[in-house]
Amino acid sequence: MSSKISDVARLARVSLPTVSRVLNKSKYVSEELKKRVLNAVAVLNYVPDDNARSLSSYKSNTVGIIVPVLNNSISRFINSCSTTLEESGYDLMIGKSGGEIKNELELIDLQLSMQVSGVILVSSHHSTKTAEILIKEKLPVVFAYNKAPVSGVHSRYFDNNKAASTLIASIPDIDSKNVYILSGLSDDTICNIRIEGFLKILENHNNYKIFQCDGTLEDGYKAAKNILNAEKPDILICLNDLIAIGALRAAYETGIKVPDEMEVTGFEGTSFFQISTPTLTTVIFDDYLLGRESADSIVSLIKGNEEKELEIFGYKILQAESCRLSI
Numbered sequence: 001m002s003s004k005i006s007d008v009a010r011l012a013r014v015s016l017p018t019v020s021r022v023l024n025k026s027k028y029v030s031e032e033l034k035k036r037v038l039n040a041v042a043v044l045n046y047v048p049d050d051n052a053r054s055l056s057s058y059k060s061n062t063v064g065i066i067v068p069v070l071n072n073s074i075s076r077f078i079n080s081c082s083t084t085l086e087e088s089g090y091d092l093m094i095g096k097s098g099g100e101i102k103n104e105l106e107l108i109d110l111q112l113s114m115q116v117s118g119v120i121l122v123s124s125h126h127s128t129k130t131a132e133i134l135i136k137e138k139l140p141v142v143f144a145y146n147k148a149p150v151s152g153v154h155s156r157y158f159d160n161n162k163a164a165s166t167l168i169a170s171i172p173d174i175d176s177k178n179v180y181i182l183s184g185l186s187d188d189t190i191c192n193i194r195i196e197g198f199l200k201i202l203e204n205h206n207n208y209k210i211f212q213c214d215g216t217l218e219d220g221y222k223a224a225k226n227i228l229n230a231e232k233p234d235i236l237i238c239l240n241d242l243i244a245i246g247a248l249r250a251a252y253e254t255g256i257k258v259p260d261e262m263e264v265t266g267f268e269g270t271s272f273f274q275i276s277t278p279t280l281t282t283v284i285f286d287d288y289l290l291g292r293e294s295a296d297s298i299v300s301l302i303k304g305n306e307e308k309e310l311e312i313f314g315y316k317i318l319q320a321e322s323c324r325l326s327i
Contacts, residue, residue, distance in 0.1 A: 003044035012040040018113045023048045030109050062091045063298055064111035067122040068099040071242075072270040073287045074122065077144070080291025081120060088299045090117070099124050099188075108133055118298040120144055124188045140301035144294045146189055147310070154301065156294045156311045158285045160190055163315040164197025167265060167283055168237065170317065170325040174201065177234035179208040182223055182243050184215035191215075191239050194267065198237065209233075213243060220246030228254045232262060235323065241266035245276050248322065263323040269316075278321030285315055 009019045014033055021029050022037040040046070063085055067074050082092045093116060095107035104123065108130055111119060118140035121130065128149045134141040135152065143155040168174060181198060184191040195210065202208050213223035220243030224236065228250055236251075238244035244266035248258060256262050258278055266272075269284030290313060297307050319325045 003046040005046070005048070007044055008037065008040045008046050011044065012036040015114065021113060029113055030106070033113060060091075060115045060117060061089060062093050062114065062116050063118050063120065063295075063302075064093045064095065064107075064114075064116040065120040065122070066095045066097055066104060066107050066111070068097050068124045070096055072272070073268055073285070076287035077122070077291040077294075080288040081295040084292045084295035085299065088295075090299065097123075101125060101127060101129070104130055105133070112137060112139070117302045118142075120294050120298055122146075124184075124190060140298055142294050142298045142301070144290060152309070154297055154307055154309055156290060156297060156313070158290070158313050158315060160193045161197040161200075163283045163285075163317070164194040164267075165200045166315075167267075167317055167325075168198050168201045170327045171235060171263075171265075172324065172326045174235075175205055177207065179205065179235050179237065180227060180233035181208065181210045181237045181239070182220065182227075182247060183210060183212050183239045184243070186212060188215065194239050215240060215243060217242040217246045220244065221250050222246075224250035225254065228256060232256060235263040235265070237265050238267065240268045241270040241272050241280060241282055244280055244282070244322075245272050248276055248278070248280070258322050259324060265323045269318065276322070281320045281323035281325065282318055283315050284318050286313065289313060 005019055009015060012019065014037060018029065018033055019037050022034050065078065065081060067078070078094065085092055093111060093114065095111065097103040097107055104127060119134060120142050121127065122144050123146055131148055131150045131153050141153055143153060145157050147157055148155045179202060181195065183195060211223055211227060213219040220238065224247035236247055238247055244264055247264055251258050251262060251264065258264050266280045266282035269282050272280070293311060300307050317325065317327060319327060
């Protein structure tokens, strides 16, 4: 009796669509899965038929989402995506890349092998290769939080550039102050967009410096502690709230009073700004809104509808105790 595709899938320990993708020589199946499938084909002396090949066009009722980290903002975004997708009859498959392109590509490979109907991609980098793979696969994709690096791919993100310009322009007497910017990593495109916004206002201002950390609370604390042990800026602008909370702790430990001796701002509006001492002046983005709009867009694209390629969302600047603003 001749073998069936289900026999190959069972022996290789993969799904039926994965077998079909290997047989159709899809470039984006991992070498490990490909090897298992081809070994099973050889052992069973399996000869594919047209029905087996047609499985490559099968799509599950699942949307993949890939995020770099699982922090407060991303968790709100995912919850909103999940709720919206469930209302439209879709499940959510979540992958965490750790901000590494290699991991992102492996997760795309996995989600493609699971026949997701579309992908929502949250990336701190301009993932050109990822976008090109998804375009070649003709799979609906939405970039969230960041603009897609190639044309023809849908993007939903916040206006970080304008938010940064507005924040720093709202600080009284900024031209007379020593301004230090504590950023995330140099390859984080969102941080770089925020810095561009700051420099629009500071371009003729000689008294500013830019420092980097890895974007975490712990490294924000360490970086700020090193800065404050050597010198004291008039204002420390932190490119996310975790960095800012770490900086407030460093200021406390070095005996610098905030905001009387140094002012501090955050960015992103996580829940931490409400419980810090002093409370944190920051920029607030609506992660729930972005999640809902991203999920609505991917469902619409899956159904073959036309969607705007770009949707840019606003922000709110919250003045609290750590920095005085003229708003």
